[in-house]
Amino acid sequence: MSAPLLSARGVTKRFGERIACRDVSFELWPGEVLGIVGESGSGKTTLLNCLAGRLTPDGGTVTYESAAAGTVDVHGLSEARRRLLARTEWGFVNQDAREGLRMGVSAGANIGERLMAIGARHYGTIRQTSCDWLARVEIDLDRLDDRPTTYSGGMRQRLQIARNLVSEPRLVFMDEPTGGLDVSVQARLLDLLRGLVDRFHLSAVLVTHDLGVARLLTHRLMVMQGGKVVEDGLTDQVLDDPQHAYTQMLVASILPV
Amino acid sequence: MPDGAYNYAYLDEQTKRMIRRAILKAVAVPGYQVPFGGREMPLPYGWGTGGIQVTAAIIGRDDTLKVIDQGADDTTNAVSIRRFFARVADVATTTRTEEATVIQTRHRVPETPLKEGQILVFQVPIPEPLRMLEPRETETRTLHALSEYGVMQVSLYESIARHGRIAKTYNYPVLVNGRYMMSPSPIPKFDNPKLDRNPALQLYGAGREKRIYAVPPYTPVKSLDFDDHPFEIERWTECCALCGSRESFLDEMIVDDEGKRLYVCSDTDYCQERQGAQAQGKEAP
Numbered sequence: 001m002s003a004p005l006l007s008a009r010g011v012t013k014r015f016g017e018r019i020a021c022r023d024v025s026f027e028l029w030p031g032e033v034l035g036i037v038g039e040s041g042s043g044k045t046t047l048l049n050c051l052a053g054r055l056t057p058d059g060g061t062v063t064y065e066s067a068a069a070g071t072v073d074v075h076g077l078s079e080a081r082r083r084l085l086a087r088t089e090w091g092f093v094n095q096d097a098r099e100g101l102r103m104g105v106s107a108g109a110n111i112g113e114r115l116m117a118i119g120a121r122h123y124g125t126i127r128q129t130s131c132d133w134l135a136r137v138e139i140d141l142d143r144l145d146d147r148p149t150t151y152s153g154g155m156r157q158r159l160q161i162a163r164n165l166v167s168e169p170r171l172v173f174m175d176e177p178t179g180g181l182d183v184s185v186q187a188r189l190l191d192l193l194r195g196l197v198d199r200f201h202l203s204a205v206l207v208t209h210d211l212g213v214a215r216l217l218t219h220r221l222m223v224m225q226g227g228k229v230v231e232d233g234l235t236d237q238v239l240d241d242p243q244h245a246y247t248q249m250l251v252a253s254i255l256p257v
Numbered sequence: 258m259p260d261g262a263y264n265y266a267y268l269d270e271q272t273k274r275m276i277r278r279a280i281l282k283a284v285a286v287p288g289y290q291v292p293f294g295g296r297e298m299p300l301p302y303g304w305g306t307g308g309i310q311v312t313a314a315i316i317g318r319d320d321t322l323k324v325i326d327q328g329a330d331d332t333t334n335a336v337s338i339r340r341f342f343a344r345v346a347d348v349a350t351t352t353r354t355e356e357a358t359v360i361q362t363r364h365r366v367p368e369t370p371l372k373e374g375q376i377l378v379f380q381v382p383i384p385e386p387l388r389m390l391e392p393r394e395t396e397t398r399t400l401h402a403l404s405e406y407g408v409m410q411v412s413l414y415e416s417i418a419r420h421g422r423i424a425k426t427y428n429y430p431v432l433v434n435g436r437y438m439m440s441p442s443p444i445p446k447f448d449n450p451k452l453d454r455n456p457a458l459q460l461y462g463a464g465r466e467k468r469i470y471a472v473p474p475y476t477p478v479k480s481l482d483f484d485d486h487p488f489e490i491e492r493w494t495e496c497c498a499l500c501g502s503r504e505s506f507l508d509e510m511i512v513d514d515e516g517k518r519l520y521v522c523s524d525t526d527y528c529q530e531r532q533g534a535q536a537q538g539k540e541a542p
Contacts, residue, residue, distance in 0.1 A: 080403045105415045112414055117407025123417055123483040145418050 003065050005030050005171060005203050006051065010060035013046050020046040021227045023060070030170070033197060033204045035218030035235060037211060037250070043227040044207040045175055051205060052092055052173045053082045067170060087114050091164030095176035097156035100163070101148045107134065107159055108144045114167040133162040137192060154185035158192065165196060172204045178213055190216050211254055215239055223247045266313040266346040272296055276314035276469070280460060283471035288433030289401070290384050295467035299341075304334060306464025308361050308380035309341070315376060315460070316342060316359055321349045323357035328365040328506065328523035335363075352526050364427075366448040368505045368527040371457035373474060379442045381463040384470065386430045386440040406438050409481060417486055426491065432479045433472055441478075447490045447506045452478040495520040500531035 004027035011024045021043035028034050036044045049055040051062055053074045062074040066089060074082065086092070094100035101110055111130040112120070120126050131141055137158040148156050157177060164172060177193065178186040194217060197204060208214055214221055215235060222232040223244065231244040242248045264270065272294070279293035298306040316322065322342050326335040330352040338361060339350045351357050354369040361378040371377060387397045390408045400406065409430050416424045429446035433439045441452060442461060452459065452472060459472040472478060482488040496503045498519045505527055507520040522528035 079399075083403060083405065102411070105411060106418050108418055109411045109415045113407055113411045116410035116414065117405065121410070121482075121484050123414065123485050126414065127418075 003071070004028055005032075005065050006062065006205070008051060008060065008062050011047065011050050011057045011062060012059035013043075013050050013055060013057045019227050021050070021224070024222075024229055025060075026222060026229075026232065028171075028203055028205065030203055031201050032220065033202075033206060033218045035214040035221045036205065036207045036224060037209060037214050037221060038224035039209060039250075042224040044209075044224055046227075047224070048173055048175055048205060048207045052090065053077075053086065054092075064171070087117055088167055089170050091161075091167075091169040091172035093157075093160055093164055093172065093174040093177050095179045097148070097153070097160045100160040101156060103147065103149050106145045106147055107139070107151070110148065110159060110163050111166050113163065118167065129166060133166050134159075136196070137162045138188075152185075154181050154189060157181065157189060161193070161196070165200065165202075168200065170203060172202055174204060174206045176208055176210075177206070178208070178210065186213070193217060211239060211250065223250065263345050266316050266342070267299075268296065268310065268313045273314045276310055279469045280311065280314065280471065283460070283469050284458070284473050286437070287472055287476050288437030288439040288470060290468040290470045293467055293469050295464050298464065300337070302465040303382060305338060305361070305363060305380040307462030307467075307469075308363070308378050308464075309338060309462075310464060311378050311460050311462035311469060312338075312342065312359060312361050313346070315378075316346050316348055318347055320358045321351050321356055322346075323351050323354065323360045323526075324362075325360065325365060325367065325524075325526075326363045328367075328508075329525045331525060353530075354526055364443050364445075365506070365523060366444055366451045368502075368522070368524040369530075370451075371455055373456045375457040377455075377457050377459045379444075379459065379461040381440065381442040381461045381468075382465070383428075384440055384461065384463040384466050384468040386428075386438050401437060404436060404438075406432070409438060410483075413481060413483065413486075417483070423482065423486055423488075429488075430481050432481065434476050435479075439470060439472075439478075445491065445506055446480065446488075449478070449480045449488070450490065454478075493520060497522045497528060500528045500535065502528070502531060 006028040009025050012022050013020045024047055036047060038044050050057045056075055064072050064074050066072050108127060108130040111133050112126040115126050115129060131144060134141055134144055139155055139158060148159055151159060178189055206218055218235045221235045221238045222229050225246045231238060231247045239251055242251050275294055279291045283291045296310060298309055300306060322339060324335040324339040326332040342348055343350050354367040359376050363380045385397055387400060390412055391397050413423050427445050428440055428443045429449055431439050431441050431449060441449060454475050454477060456474050458474055461470045480488040493507050497505060497507060499521050502522055505522045505524055508523045510519045512519050
């Protein structure tokens with residue numbers, strides 16, 4: 001391990017008077033999954049958007065170790081280069097699959113879009129790759145030409161993951177990937193994600209309010225409250241021995257089954 | 258004599274200047290949509306207000322004007338626009354492609370090859386090729402600026418997945434000069450190869466959306482496709498019932514209640530020229 005894949009230094013984002021996230025710093029190493037947990041409104045998603053270059057922070061820097069271009073300042077890049085990065089080396093999985101998918105075109109086209117955006121022009125190859133990825137995310141191949149509007153919530157989420165991973169990104173940002181799914185579907189999706197992260201040696205930043213998801217998927221955890229990181233450490237350590245009062249409250253409020 | 262109640266070619270001189278500036282910019286950046294201050298014209302949107310403003314801005318007394326609608330010189334729209342310019346701009350009009358210096362067209366490119374010095378003015382309903390895929394104007398402008406055209410390829414992929422081939426037959430997207438994605442206006446894809454490296458200047462005017470774009474002479478225009486599904490134009494098994502052409506774009510007409518079909522050239526001038534030549538050939542053996 002030479003350098004962290006992604007590092008944030010003092011990232012701050014304000015919306016008018018309101019501070020959505022304040023002075024967040026961390027480093028993400030290759031192959032690592034970082035969880036960001038906290039209640040609604042604690043600034044998790046804002047932070048994720050700042051990291052992924054979708055929002056411009058008011059203070060601080062985000063640097064990324066690019067395979068193609070070396071160390072880059074995410075917000076110092078031109079828009080063209082940032083968008084190129086976002087569709088080649090990065091993935092972004094939205095909470096609402098409808099935001100991350102093109103609902104008007106078939107699943108195959110959804111998966112193939114990134115390939116075509118970076119210059120693939122052979123229909124047969126694109127279609128074969130789409131098939132491979134559909135199989136990887138455990139969707140029946142006869143649904144390849146169906147639109148995502150005909151898919152269930154869990155299938156849409158899996159399709160969204162396939163669409164992002166097709167360009168073999170190194171870093172994936174996930175915003176509540178299991179939100180709004182029922183428990184058994186969640187379990188399958190988590191299994192799948194764990195397998196894919198392992199197999200493709202992905203690094204990921206995962207935002208969730210579900211500590212169970214964090215426990216299963218992440219290596220390290222940051223706990224946010226009111227826009228600030230109040231605690232961070234190894235996932236098991238944070239969840240089993242929470243130090244900060246807020247973390248203790250979060251852990252204690254998990255419903256016992 | 259021009260109609261004295263109006264300025265020459267209907268539009269006032271300042272407006273024509275403004276449109277000419279937009280045209281110059283459009284020619285300088287092939288395929289780029291230049292906004293302009295579109296004026297109310299004495300015909301409804303959708304009938305060629307964009308084309309007529311471009312024609313008004315470039316036409317002069319020495320010009321010869323031809324106007325076609327779906328390839329025909331004798332349809333209402335074509336006749337009205339031709340008569341309009343004969344009255345307000347005092348220009349000679351013709352139906353012969355070879356004689357014309359300015360050709361305003363809707364939905365076709367003439368079959369007769371164009372020459373240097375000729376100008377082809379297209380009437381464009383929707384100038385933005387990405388409109389049906391991306392409704393936000395701010396986003397389409399960004400996509401053009403960064404030449405991110407993957408989404409257009411996605412629409413072609415979708416067409417093959419659904420129909421087994423690229424089913425789009427008109428308004429077929431093209432890449433101009435290797436840079437800008439352009440809507441060629443609703444011409445049949447049969448005409449797309451004629452846009453490529455054409456010696457004539459092509460100007461596109463969209464009245465409702467107030468955009469002008471251009472393809473300068475000899476500019477490469479490439480129709481989008483896939484390596485294993487190359488671009489193809491329409492073919493007919495029949496030939497033209499009137500002139501016997503196998504090279505031109507044919508309109509299908511149903512001529513009786515039994516569903517009998519007749520195929521004729523959509524380009525009336527081309528068809529008549531051929532018929533005339535054949536008649537002369539018969540008379541002088």
